[in-house]
Amino acid sequence: MNKVATVSRRESLPGLLFVSPALLWLLAFFAAPLLAMIAVSLHDSATGQYGIGNFVQVFTEKAYTDALFNSLTLTAVVTLASLVLAYPLAYSIASLRSARIQRLALTFAVLPFWTSYVVRSYAWLLVLAPTGPLNAALMALGLIHTPLRLAYSTTATEIGFVHFFIMLDTLTIYASLVQINPRLALAARDLGASALRTFLSITLPLSVPGIAVGAFLTIVLCIGDYVTPQILGGMRAIVLPQTVMMQIQKHLDLPMASAMSLVLTVIMAVAYLALYRFLRPEEPGR
Amino acid sequence: MSAVQTRYAGGWKQLICKGLTATYIAACFCFIFAPVAVLVLFSFQDGRLPVPPFHGPTLHWYGQALANDRLLSAMGHSFVVGAGSAFLSVVLGFLAAYGLARYRFRGQALVRGILVLPMAVSYLIVGMGLLVMASWLNIAPSLWLVCISHIVINMPLAFAICSAQFNPAQVRMEMAAADLGASLPRVLLQITVPMMAPALIAAFILCFTLSWDEFLTAFLLSRFDITLPVAIWGLLRGGLNPQTNAIGSMVFFGAAALALGAEYLMFRKKSS
The missing domain is CATH 1.10.3720.10 (MetI-like)
Known part of the structure; x- marks a missing residue:
């Protein structure tokens, strides 16, 4: 801190010159558009007046509150399910014998990341279709007699999301699991703690940063996504990004779309603040 | 409990643990690769619908896409x-x-x-x-x-x-x-x-x-x-x-x- 405080203005010039292109770019194409969005969201396209009417509408009109509710529940379900399924996977991979095998398993675990984002949802549509492989397999096993109607439903959206976020969470959780000093767990075992106790009071708390990063990314990416619910959800439980796109495409109502986008941004900011404590990189000596 | 028994029990436990780990990883991989596998397999579908039954391999759709x-x-x-x-x-x-x-x-x-x-x-x-x-x-x-x-x-x-x-x-x-x-x-x-x-x-x-x-x-x-x-x-x-x-x-x-x-x-x- 001290060093920075004593830097003279002349010395800080070259550093600022190097960062200024990137800063200016974000100022012009990220900050300014955000401000424009805020200004536009305060404009009521029906009456032509300025005010918070659009925001009031988002929180009072049933279509919008439903979308808000759907978005929040979908995100909560997806975030929890992904973490619960990804943790054992990350743990299993971290417990594999050699670092090379672990790395190989991890690389393969996230390989489907690289399917095109639009195509990934389409592929789930195929898997879940009434005549698709999943139903075919279940019927062949005699578990069901009529095909399950999985495609075009909220369940399908959830499956599509969980599929993506398991991969993401596995990466972040694995990254924090392998950073834990194995001696801590060994010491706990030596002192008589059971395997479960060791896991609950040593391993799990120390892997919280990985969980938090995974949860944060899941929340931001899930609540802001349009493609997965649009392709897989079958317009049943519409989520906020879908209503935003409808405002833009059908009603050409940019002010309303802006207001809803800003509500989304605020939700993300809340998620960030709630998880901030865990997201901050660990300072040495803390 | 003797040392041998402990080791015996530990061996079994370890084996079960390893089995569970392998099973879980395999199950997750099935889930993770399911859409990709279906996508790729049915890109070779000799027919109009990319769902089972699989009618046999053709490169027809690749030709279509590239045209x-x-x-x-x-x-x-x-x-x-x-x-x-x-x-x-x-x-x-x-x-x-x-x-x-x-x-x-x-x-x-x-x-x-x-x-x-x-x-x-x-x-x-x-x-x-x-x-x-x-x-x-x-x-x-x-x-x-x-x-x-x-x-x-x-x-x-x-x-x-x-x-x-x-x-x-x-x-x-x-x-x-x-x-x-x-x-x-x-x-x-x-x-x-x-x-x-x-x-x-x-x-x-x-x-x-x-x-x-x-x-x-x-x-x-x-x-x-x-x-x-x-x-x-x-x-x-x-x-x-x-x-x-x-x-x-x-x-x-x-x-x-x-x-x-x-x-x-x-x-x-x-x-x-």
Whole structure:
């Protein structure tokens, strides 16, 4: 801190010159558009007046509150399910014998990341279709007699999301699991703690940063996504990004779309603040 | 309990543990690979529907996809937007990372925070903001806007990758070059950039694949000339079609190869 405080203005010039292109770019194409969005969201396209009417509408009109509710529940379900399924996977991979095998398993675990984002949802549509492989397999096993109607439903959206976020969470959780000093767990075992106790009071708390990063990314990416619910959800439980796109495409109502986008941004900011404590990189000596 | 029994019990427990671990990993891999496997398998479907039963392999749909002018021109657009935005993202991100790593100035933490901020905001917000601003300024949607939005999205990532790879040992080499009379641009181009090459290439590849695959801002900000994900989106309106499988499989294999290449570069850097 001290060093920075004593830097003279002349010395800080070259550093600022190097960062200024990137800063200016974000100022012009990220900050300014955000401000424009805020200004536009305060404009009521029906009456032509300025005010918070659009925001009031988002929180009072049933279509919008439903979308808000759907978005929040979908995100909560997806975030929890992904973490619960990804943790054992990350743990299993971290417990594999050699670092090379672990790395190989991890690389393969996230390989489907690289399917095109639009195509990934389409592929789930195929898997879940009434005549698709999943139903075919279940019927062949005699578990069901009529095909399950999985495609075009909220369940399908959830499956599509969980599929993506398991991969993401596995990466972040694995990254924090392998950073834990194995001696801590060994010491706990030596002192008589059971395997479960060791896991609950040593391993799990120390892997919280990985969980938090995974949860944060899941929340931001899930609540802001349009493609997965649009392709897989079958317009049943519409989520906020879908209503935003409808405002833009059908009603050409940019002010309303802006207001809803800003509500989304605020939700993300809340998620960030709630998880901030865990997201901050660990300072040495803390 | 004797030592042997303990070991015996431990052996069984261990075996069960190992079995469970392997089973869980296998189950997860089945789930993770299910859509990709179905996508690729039915891209070879000899029939109109990409669902079971599988009628036998044909390359018909690959031929169709590669003869589809709309898809091909979209692929070209995606390539140009991807390469252009990735290049600028890496240049801007590298310069910023360099400035922050080699110079001390007031407000460094703030600058760092601002530079990574777009990573915490969804693509929808970035796209919406640019759309609102463009319509305000009466700028028609175009690939230029798509490119601009992709730089906003990817530059923070390139910055983060470059920042992580800068280390104090490199400073000495830069100082040595400067002492021998090299000007700052020359030091940058002949010393710093070659030293950072693996990180720069990895960042470029990552930015390119992300731009190549980005749908939402591309959808919002383009109109007549569209990128590949937007073209695929258009195909989806026709329902299930093996042609979509074919183009999707091709994109998957291309992107996976690029991603593995980028990872190899980063991994090699770390282990050397």
